[in-house]
Amino acid sequence: MASSIRVRATSNGDITEVQTLIQHPMxxxxxxxxxxxxxxxxxxxxxxxxxxxxxxxxxxxGTAISKDPYVKFSFKGAKKGDDLxxxxxxxxxxxxxxxxxxx
Amino acid sequence: xKARTSxxxxxxxxxxxxxxxxxxxxxxxxxxxxxxxxxAFQNFFFQKFPxxxxxxxxxGPYSMNEDMKRQWQEKEEFPPYEFALDxxxxxxSTPFKNGKTYADCFANGGIGIRQNYPYFDTxxxxxxxxxxxxxxxxxxxxxxxxxxxxxxMASLTAYMAFTSRGKPMDIRIPDDPRxxxxxxxxxxxxxxxxxxxxxxxxxxxxxxxxxRIRAEILxxxxxxxNAMPIYRSEWSGMGTTSRxxxxxxxQTRAVPLEPQADEYRDVEYFLSYVANGLPISGPGARP
Amino acid sequence: MTTHxxxxxxxxxxxxxxxSVALIGLGNLPFAPVRAAANDKYPxxxxxxKNEADAIKALYGxxxxxxxxxxxDAPEIAENGGxxxxxxxxxxxxxxxxxxxxxxxxxxxxxxxxxxxxxIPAVANRLKMAKTSNVTAIVEADGKLYSATKEVKVTxxxxxx
Numbered sequence: 001m002a003s004s005i006r007v008r009a010t011s012n013g014d015i016t017e018v019q020t021l022i023q024h025p026m027x028x029x030x031x032x033x034x035x036x037x038x039x040x041x042x043x044x045x046x047x048x049x050x051x052x053x054x055x056x057x058x059x060x061x062g063t064a065i066s067k068d069p070y071v072k073f074s075f076k077g078a079k080k081g082d083d084l085x086x087x088x089x090x091x092x093x094x095x096x097x098x099x100x101x102x103x
Numbered sequence: 104x105k106a107r108t109s110x111x112x113x114x115x116x117x118x119x120x121x122x123x124x125x126x127x128x129x130x131x132x133x134x135x136x137x138x139x140x141x142x143a144f145q146n147f148f149f150q151k152f153p154x155x156x157x158x159x160x161x162x163g164p165y166s167m168n169e170d171m172k173r174q175w176q177e178k179e180e181f182p183p184y185e186f187a188l189d190x191x192x193x194x195x196s197t198p199f200k201n202g203k204t205y206a207d208c209f210a211n212g213g214i215g216i217r218q219n220y221p222y223f224d225t226x227x228x229x230x231x232x233x234x235x236x237x238x239x240x241x242x243x244x245x246x247x248x249x250x251x252x253x254x255x256m257a258s259l260t261a262y263m264a265f266t267s268r269g270k271p272m273d274i275r276i277p278d279d280p281r282x283x284x285x286x287x288x289x290x291x292x293x294x295x296x297x298x299x300x301x302x303x304x305x306x307x308x309x310x311x312x313x314x315r316i317r318a319e320i321l322x323x324x325x326x327x328x329n330a331m332p333i334y335r336s337e338w339s340g341m342g343t344t345s346r347x348x349x350x351x352x353x354q355t356r357a358v359p360l361e362p363q364a365d366e367y368r369d370v371e372y373f374l375s376y377v378a379n380g381l382p383i384s385g386p387g388a389r390p
Numbered sequence: 391m392t393t394h395x396x397x398x399x400x401x402x403x404x405x406x407x408x409x410s411v412a413l414i415g416l417g418n419l420p421f422a423p424v425r426a427a428a429n430d431k432y433p434x435x436x437x438x439x440k441n442e443a444d445a446i447k448a449l450y451g452x453x454x455x456x457x458x459x460x461x462x463d464a465p466e467i468a469e470n471g472g473x474x475x476x477x478x479x480x481x482x483x484x485x486x487x488x489x490x491x492x493x494x495x496x497x498x499x500x501x502x503x504x505x506x507x508x509x510i511p512a513v514a515n516r517l518k519m520a521k522t523s524n525v526t527a528i529v530e531a532d533g534k535l536y537s538a539t540k541e542v543k544v545t546x547x548x549x550x551x
Contacts, residue, residue, distance in 0.1 A: 002193070006185055015510065021181045028518070030496060045432050056509050062437040064492055064500035066473045066516040067339055070181050075509040174465050177475040177514070318545030320469075336470035390469035 005088070007100040011080045016102055018049060018057070019072045022088060028063040044069060047088040051078045051102075078102055135283045137276050137376055140290065144377040148325040152313070161329035161384040163322035167313035171320060175388065184261055184334040184386040187341045191262030194255060199244040205259070208240035217260075217267035218383050221372050222275065223282040230285050230368040233260055234343055251362035252349065257332040257341035257386075264331065264385030272329055272383065274376040289373030292366045293324075298357025304370070319390060326378045328371060330387030337390060344371055433502060442491045442498035446528060449489060449502060454528050454535035457482065462527045462538040468519060471544040477514035478538070482531035485511035489530075494523030519544045 004023040009016055022044065029041025047059040047069075056075040078084070080102055087097035148160060152167070159166040165175040195213065198204050206212035210219075220233035231239075237259055238248035249255040276282050296303045307316060308324035315321070331344045342350075345362035348370070352359035360367055436448040446453065460480045468474040478488055488511065489502040500517050511529070519525075519542060526539045 002189060006181070006189075008181070019181050021183075021185055023186050026518075028496075055504075055506055057506070058504040060432055060437075060502040060504075062497055062499055062501065064495050064497065064518045066518055068183055068186065070514075070516050072180070072477070072514040073503075073509065073512065077508045170466055171469050174469050174475055177477075178473070178516075183473070336473045339472060 003098045004096045005086050005098045007084065007086055007098065009084045009100050009102045011078065011102050014076050015074050016051075016076075016078045016082075016084075017072070017074045018084065019070070020047075020049075020086060021068060021070050022047070022096075023068055024088075024090065026063065026065055026067045026069060030063075042090065042092055044088045044090045047071070048086070049073075049075075050085045050087075051075070051082055056084075135287045137283070137286050141377040141379055145325060145380075147309070148312075148323055152323070158382050160323050161326035161378075161381050163327060163330055163387065163389055164313075164320040166323065168320050171390070178388050182334070182386075182388050183336070184332075184341060184388060187258045187261045187332075187334065188265055188386060190255075191258035191260070191265075194259055195262050199241070199246050201244050203244050205237065205240055208236070208243070213263060214266045215270060217264045217385065218270040218273045219275075221368060221375060223277055223279065223285060223372065225277055225279050225282070228279075228281045229365065230289075230372040232344070232363065232368055232371055233263065234345060235363050235368070251343060252346040253338075253340060253342050257343050257346075260332045260343060261341065261386035264383055267383045268385070269382045271380045272326075272375060272378045274372070274379055276376065285369045285372055286376060288366065289369035289371070292370045293373055298352065298355040300355045300357075302355040302357075304351065322389075324374065326381045326384075328374050329378055329381055330384045330389075332385060333387040333389045335389045341386070433499075436499050436502075437497060439499070440497060442493045442526065445491060445497070445499040449499065450528070450530065450535055452535060454537035457529070457536035457538065460527060460529055460536060460538035462525070462540050464525050464540050464542050467543045467545065471519040471521070474517050474519050474525075474542060474544070475514065476517050476525060476542075477512070478527040478529070479512035480529050480531070480536075482511065482529055482536060484532040485529055487528075487530040488513055489528045490515070490517060491526045491528065492517060492519055492523050493526065495520050 006021040008019045024044050025042055026044065027039050027042040029038065031039050033039050041063055043063045043065065044061050047061065048055055049057040056078075057073050059071060061069065082102045084100045084102055085097065086100065087095065089095040149157060155166050162175070165172045195205050206214075210216055217233065220236070221230045223229070224231045234251050234256055237256065238251070241248055249259075276286055293304045296306070304324065307321050308327060312321045312323035328344060331347065332341055333347070334341050338346075345367065348367050349359040349362065433449050436445050439445040439448055443453075457480075459482050460478060462476070462478050464476045465474065476490065478490075480488075485505050487502060487504050490500040491498045492500050495518070501515060503513050505511055511531075517525070522541070522543045524539050524541050526537055529536045
């Protein structure tokens with residue numbers, strides 16, 4: 001099974017730009033399905049990016065993040081070839097993680 | 104002298120009229136002429152939107168509105184069709200149970216050929232779309248066909264379109280009266296009003312591209328299929344050309360046809376042909 | 391017997407009072423520990439609140455002042471309320487968190503991001519918006535709160551249906 005996480009991390013001098021797209025329904029718990037039953041809330045709550053053993057970015061999300069969430073940020077102190085670890089956990093106990101090489 | 108001249112002139116014009124009535128050139132106006140149609144179709148859009156670069160028409164509503172174009176460019180940094188594209192690539196390279204693959208069914212192993220679809224199959228006497236060809240490939244290899252509107256079919260066509268990006272649409276009309284008829288049928292379907300709103304495809308996508316219909320900005324018909332399949336935010340997912348035709352019909356309160364019905368295949372043939380020369384941009388992202 | 395081992399009832403009351411006073415005092419001091427930054431836990435309560443002011447209070451414990459050092463980028467008219475690209479960048483120093491609020495959503499708090507040292511204080515994300523609403527970015531910098539707000543018109547809502 002392919003990872004739920006897509007990452008692009010590119011180094012430009014001292015700054016590494018990170019873009020991530022995660023496959024996740026991000027159900028709000030307020031939408032009904034075709035039969036009129038509420039689709040229970042199912043959303044990522046925490047998303048962490050760690051590089052060289054320290055957190056470089058932490059996201060706390062609610063249900064207002066779009067389906068298949070996207071986030072972009074930049075940080076200093078990494079170089080090409082360093083590992084960037086990305087992990088998420090959702091409100092139903094689901095989680096996933098991956099490690100990407102900074103390009 | 105004077106009378107003679109007028110007489111002469113009179114008979115000359117009579118002769119011209121007679122000539123005109125039988126001349127093949129004048130009759131040509133009634134003949135199906137796809138080349139002239141495509142030229143007129145493209146020129147209409149180029150003149151209506153002189154500031155839009157020709158190759159930009161394939162980007163639908165984003166070619167028409169700056170604010171939306173910015174939102175789209177932002178989305179394209181990590182496009183929402185990314186997962187479908189990856190899934191399509193994997194499916195495309197995964198062999199069927201009999202060991203064969205999709206590549207065995209298509210020219211050039213299925214890579215970079217999106218611009219040649221749909222084509223007119225002279226043996227069958229009908230238009231064959233990429234979606235149809237994919238399901239036929241599956242069935243010929245003992246696999247169950249996919250739904251024509253989304254999911255696997257959208258993923259597969261997304262991958263095939265992606266490998267063809269930038270290639271100019273290249274639809275051929277073979278020397279076969281049935282091919283011309285299919286083109287003409289598609290054209291007729293495109294311009295015929297239907298449904299409770301009494302809209303034709305052209306009412307929105309020829310007469311009013313760039314304008315809002317309720318909340319949405321209408322895409323130009325020129326190049327509209329070059330971006331297929333698309334991820335529509337409104338669908339929260341991917342859809343094929345079939346899905347787009349079906350939703351267009353239901354949005355105008357008309358009764359949609361079955362996916363891959365003859366009329367849909369013909370209108371796809373017509374719309375793709377008149378976009379000849381414009382680049383494939385699929386898979387696309389749309390509101 | 392109990393009177394000899396336990397603290398005197400009156401003394402206990404006085405002690406408790408003193409602690410409360412001290413806490414209130416701390417809350418008003420600029421170097422008071424910031425709740426969100428000090429607390430690494432997921433801010434469950436703040437995400438549950440409906441009202442924007444309540445959510446800001448639950449997350450940060452105080453209010454923000456508008457700042458022109460925050461650049462909030464959002465479309466005038468969202469092409470679809472389900473996917474509204476919104477980003478923020480700031481020239482403020484010592485940024486520790488940036489949070490997004492959509493006032494008219496069922497729950498105002500949409501996202502809260504933590505910026506450790508060395509991370510550029512800018513973030514782009516995609517939010518759902520139920521209808522036309524103000525979108526507010528709150529930047530926590532050097533222990534203070536700053537905000538920027540922009541209205542985004544939504545004609546196709548992002549909550550299904």
